[in-house]
Amino acid sequence: MYAELRAQLDTLTTEAFRPELAEIDRQSTLDIARAMNAEDATVPAAVAERLPEIAAAIDAIAARMARGGRLVYAGAGTAGRMGVLDASECPPTFNTDPAQVIGLIAGGPSAMVKAVEGAEDSPELAAADLTALGLTEADTVIGISASGRTPYAIRAVAFARDRGALTVGLSCNADSALAAAAEHGIEVVVGPELLTGSTRLKAGTAQKLVLNLISTLTMIRLGKTYGNLMVDLRASNEKLRARSRRIVALATDAPDQEIEAALTATGGEVKQAILVLLARVDAATAARLLTESEGHLRAALTAAP
Template sequence: MTSTTPAYGELRAQLEALTTEAFRPELAEIDRLPTLDIARLMNGEDRTVPDAVAARLPLIAAAIDATAERMARGGRLIYAGAGTAGRMGVLDASECPPTFNTEPGQVVGLIAGGPEAMLRAVEGAEDSAELAAADLTALALTPDDTVVGISASGRTPYAVGAVEHARAAGALTIGLSCNAGSALAAAAEHGIEVVPGPELLTGSTRLKAGTAQKLVLNMISTIIMIRLGKTYGNLMVDLRASNEKLRARSRRIVSLATGAPDDEIEAALTAAGGEVKNAILVILGAVDGPTAEGLLRKSGGRLRDALDAAPGTDPAGE
């Protein structure tokens, strides 16, 4: 007991100094309030998060551009975090294949303790920088990869260790935290500290801090995909139609992009093997399916560039 007390005392002091862990005495009677009043309090707290994100937009944009440049060369986007932060990364990574038709392994989410930690805490996992290094070593990092360490406190050893290991390996590093002056931001090339303030429930960083992380990760993955040509304007043209809803959405997107009648849309999708981007090119570029595929391959999957190269493109269709 004596040997662990100093370490515990030091950690407690660190936590007490964090904005995300601050105690709010004005909310000490919150459990006595009517449910509607608590809901209003939470809603008011949540309104502060977008402003906290807005204050860091230049830093976020710089990190996105640096990542997109590397991913255009074949690099990967890798999230690494523990607890809620790790789950946010895994969630964002898991949504990229159906939303943007990303290749397997192009966007990766690592959570301390592995998949089991998505549902329950794995004891000691978040305290291990070595575990983070091992998880990243298994991925065989390259200089074109980007590793995003995510931690509300900005001190989580797994997240900090991931960034330190990735940087030593030559990968691009981003540190996303919700406290100023964090070790995570200091360790990363791109430190992003979004500070939404103390939580409604002391220490429950799944609340405002979790929301802030979700908003920033949405920006990172979405804008990178825009930069990689995964969209056409604001249309999600690289989606993977894996169910009836997405198949219906595919037809609607082709319709919005081209203004073509339903029978022409069906024919184009058939010619394009169900690929939305290819079908749009078939219609607007007046080419067949194989030609559309070849044009997109040459343009690196960027529909606008492929349309410029298509001999039958109707400028009014853009």
């Protein structure tokens, strides 16, 4: 069994050994830092090569979510943590329901801070986690795995596909089993790591960049922004309340007194407040226009009297 696993790892770019770095521990800290920084600088170019596949996946995801579907990330270890991180940032940034973008990590929430032995090798766990969500055809499941061979991620994608959900496989090796299992395969090949097999480095960075693209552009397509302003953010603390006022000001150029009045009238809803100020309608009319425009502020402005 272990001989077979070792043979599999030997074929993966992310696991490749780099002889030129064999004595890196004898270098100065600054030289090691420069070497690592140079490695990191190659990641955006690797992501750029996959932008057509990423864009195609985003358009498909947005179409499903516009019908009420959910976006589900599924991965193990670092890959799973990246998914949970991206999902957890969507409610405060885009005012999404916490159940709209979901991060699943093999082994459950405790695996975020402590490794759960064997969880990534369990396809049964993936099936159980997704069964609990009650997947529908409107949902999307993104399996994340640096190697592209993690059983948890592959099973998550296969399970979701069997139920008609949209599937995406994100890996950092070419010709991966994960990409093959998904409708949309995204393989960002970042090459061997500075530390052999430590895929929390370049591979983890690549996954973070791709997930940023997927969630952000999907939300743009769903009308969660106005230009490059986060008009659907949830003001849950003083910093975000200050940001809400600033976003309304940038979008409308209205005086502070009018901005405060609009935010008060709309219960702090940034998008609605902008519509009140730009269209010169009351809060109730703004709410109705946004509902009729499925939350798209530009469309609501066009439809305003």
